[in-house]
Amino acid sequence: MAGICIFLVALSWTCVSSAAQGTVRHYYIAAEDTLWDFAPSYPDNPMMGRPFNNSERIFVGGNGRDRIGHRYKKALYREYTDASFSSYKTRPQEWEHLGILGPVIRASVGDTIKVIFKNNTVDKTLTMHPHGLSYDKASEGSPYNDGTSGKDKLDDGVRPGETYTYTWDVPESAGPGPDDPDSIVWLYHSHTDEPADTNAGLIGTLIISRKDRAWPDGRPKDVDREFVTLFKIFDENASLYLRENMAAFAPEAEMDDEDFIESNLMHSMNGYVYDNLPGLVINQGEKVRWYVVALGTEVDLHSAHWHGNTVLSSGQRTDVIELMPASMKTVTMIADNPGEWMFHCHVDDHIKAGMMGRYIIRPGKTNH
Template sequence: MLTKICSSFLYPGLALLAMTLLCLSSSPVHAGKVREYWIAAEKTDWNYAPTGTNQIDPQSDLGVWGKTLTYTKYRYIGYTDSSFSQPIPQPEWMGILGPTIRAVVGDTIKVHFLNKADIPLSIHPHGVMYDKDNEGADGGKGSSIPSGGRYTYSWTVDRDAGPGPDDPSSVVWLYHSHVMAEEEINLGLVGTLIITAAGKAHSARNPAPRDVDQEFITLYMIFNEENDEESGLKHAINGQIFGNLSGFETRRGQRVRWHLVALGNEVDNHTVHWHGQTVLDHGRRTDVIELMPASMISVDMTPRSPGNWLFHCHVSDHMMAGMATRWLVK
């Protein structure tokens, strides 16, 4: 084949055509799919420490942060179809996070949004491509959906929404409500999108990356529940404190991808630390990842030693306030 191509340089047009055909035949081409999601915003109660105890240090209590644990929140809830009658269960480690929206570069995402809450809300995505009416913010048709209202957002997963040349095979983006963004994020209206590179998904049906065995998502954020009073500053991982978030379980030798995100204010500067293991961050070996508000970072690990390891923010006063949980390696 290459001999024929080389000889065809006598005919430049034929050479160009042959090289084009060779590239097309040897490169996987992703036929984009339309991936539909049904997501509602709902008012609910949220408990930051359902056990009522300090699961990191059972000899200690929850300090001032245990004075009040349950507050009125708003959450994104995923459903199976347009009837919005059957919620989709989530892993316990996801905590307060909304449903994970997955797609592959080349896809189109359609999110059918129903506002079941009592205030105007929206869904604003990071990373993907959209027009003004699908921005979920700043004046387009989808920027403010009234209580009881519905809206279908359409987002394009172009090349610039997917992994870059030095990224892993999937990357994470945030989505959140953006009518009064700073208030609605604090209310709990936060979720993530995970975009897989073309040719890297399990299958056309399953857009998760095939080169990892597990993916975990963590939101590091201080929820402000009591107008800056210390007792109401909930230093949470996925909305829970003092080790009450559970379910991070894996095995030695598994290929694990951690998607780390943060939101909040200037105090939300976090140093995410795993005990017992290191991760690869764009080729850099480390066991601490730095996060600032609206940071989105995806890192890989292969657990090497069994144990029930600490997973926490290494900022001293954040540790004291309970921004910690554990991850289990079997």
């Protein structure tokens, strides 16, 4: 008994201690109706340096009648500076590449995250649900028959105009494991009608660092630069906004027309197709952490491939990592080889449909 008591006392002391030392990090995030452009370069395909050809235009060519094109109404997570939700938090240039993704929520082991979530959409009921972190039933962000009631149900669906605070703890079990690098990635997303919510665009990521290996703002100390990329075929046929998009952009479309359905499969990286993803710029010699995630259906089997440089993934060298729906992978690159390099999904159909971009390593050696 004495042993158990000592163990319990020790456990309880550890919990109090880490909570006392941890930081409470506040994020002000709203879900917003947004018009998203998967290919701002249209009608040009920057990957090939020419206009889109006919097979590419299936996915990006709207016609005002029975095809929606490259712009869709969606709902995205956007970050504000404070609880008044009056000013957007400026997204720094090094995070421009996030594109359709919500803000990166960052913390170190031992911290607590409080997300003040406001639903600014006109008529969608939405939530925020995190992977990996520790939460109670009032901060799970997902409605199902889980035996709860009262205030434990308020997180299940935040209605338009309402605000709700989610509290997520970051214990050791949410941080990097023994074979992980000093920071790892988790997904967060809306989970009211999960497939419809995520295809509408309500997806973001959390980055969690080892406590003793992070700067005070939570950034890992062992890398010069971080990138987050989401490989996802946004299925606009399954989005909360399908009918609105048809009414606005393709009033003559038939919902069961197979060519129309195909044209609404946006094979994107961070919501960009055919090399429209901006901002993946590195200085030669930098150590870069890539957080690569995926989400979707049985067709969202992706293989992320870097030309020109390799990465370390769980101690193994590769230039391709495999992704399944809800995969969350963290790899590290020493960016030694300067140039403009293709970064794309290696699945044949996905290449044809535009799941490709580039990253740029500027010459001029950075030494460590």
